[in-house]
Amino acid sequence: MKDTSLTVLLSLLCATASSVSGCNSSSPALTEKVADGIYRIRASRSNVYLLAGDSLVLIDTGMKGDGKAILQAIESIGRKPREVSYILITHAHIDHTGSLAFLKQATGAKVVASAQETEYVAGRKKTWTMEREGFGGKIFKLMLYFMETFFFKYEPATVDLPCKDGDVLECFGTIYILDTPGHSPGSVSYNLPEKGIIFVGDALSGVPEPKLPPRAGCADYQQALQSVKKIAGLIFEKCCFGHGNPLKTRADASIRQLI
Ligand SMILES: [Zn+2]
Numbered sequence: 399m400k401d402t403s404l405t406v407l408l409s410l411l412c413a414t415a416s417s418v419s420g421c422n423s424s425s426p427a428l429t430e431k432v433a434d435g436i437y438r439i440r441a442s443r444s445n446v447y448l449l450a451g452d453s454l455v456l457i458d459t460g461m462k463g464d465g466k467a468i469l470q471a472i473e474s475i476g477r478k479p480r481e482v483s484y485i486l487i488t489h490a491h492i493d494h495t496g497s498l499a500f501l502k503q504a505t506g507a508k509v510v511a512s513a514q515e516t517e518y519v520a521g522r523k524k525t526w527t528m529e530r531e532g533f534g535g536k537i538f539k540l541m542l543y544f545m546e547t548f549f550f551k552y553e554p555a556t557v558d559l560p561c562k563d564g565d566v567l568e569c570f571g572t573i574y575i576l577d578t579p580g581h582s583p584g585s586v587s588y589n590l591p592e593k594g595i596i597f598v599g600d601a602l603s604g605v606p607e608p609k610l611p612p613r614a615g616c617a618d619y620q621q622a623l624q625s626v627k628k629i630a631g632l633i634f635e636k637c638c639f640g641h642g643n644p645l646k647t648r649a650d651a652s653i654r655q656l657i
Pocket of ligand 1 (some may be wrong): 491
């Protein structure tokens with residue numbers, strides 16, 4: 399198994415251990431301003447983003463146990479959890495949907511996710527059943543099976559607005575939904591051209607620096623590369639990843655260089 403696969407695997411194992419013990423539930427999450435009204439909340443194992451306009455929008459929800467820290471982060475900028483109108487999910491992996499049920503209940507927000515992944519978000523399908531590339535991916539899949547079956551008790555959440563490529567959401571300006579599959583079958587990115595920023599989930603990796611997604615973490619690596627090309631064809635100043643630091647200047651040019 400390559401280093402990247404091992405890193406992803408160990409990260410998820412640690413994340414699961416944290417979730418089972420609940421030790422992240424009361425730790426405040428570090429909140430960083432990415433742009434006007436846009437914040438990165440560093441949850442235990444992944445990034446959550448907060449868009450603060452007339453109402454609030456969350457992008458992804460971290461692991462199970464991150465929910466309270468995310469609510470604290472909302473309050474730390476002087477806003478209230480009930481102001482969250484939408485929770486946008488980039489993909490159904492457990493480090494992005496773990497606190498979704500908790501946050502949906504706490505905020506009353508509507509959940510937006512790819513129509514292709516609503517069954518996973520709703521808990522009717524397990525994410526370990528998603529394909530994974532290569533030998534490393536198969537080991538990864540086996541570990542996820544054990545984690546999801548015996549340790550990680552995913553709390554199902556209903557998707558209120560199943561989305562597809564080209565759909566538009568009018569909140570915090572206009573948000574364009576872009577299918578960027580490959581890392582998972584229904585991964586989506588959220589593009590805000592008026593703000594010059596895109597949220598790509600795990601369609602690209604930001605760890606330790608922006609790079610192509612690790613093959614073992616992908617359901618379909620060739621499809622993932624096509625999605626990177628699709629993202630690289632857009633114009634944006636900033637790019638926010640599911641893991642790692644956002645690219646804050648000339649992000650589109652940096653991503654074009656990756657391919
Ligand atoms: Zn993922």
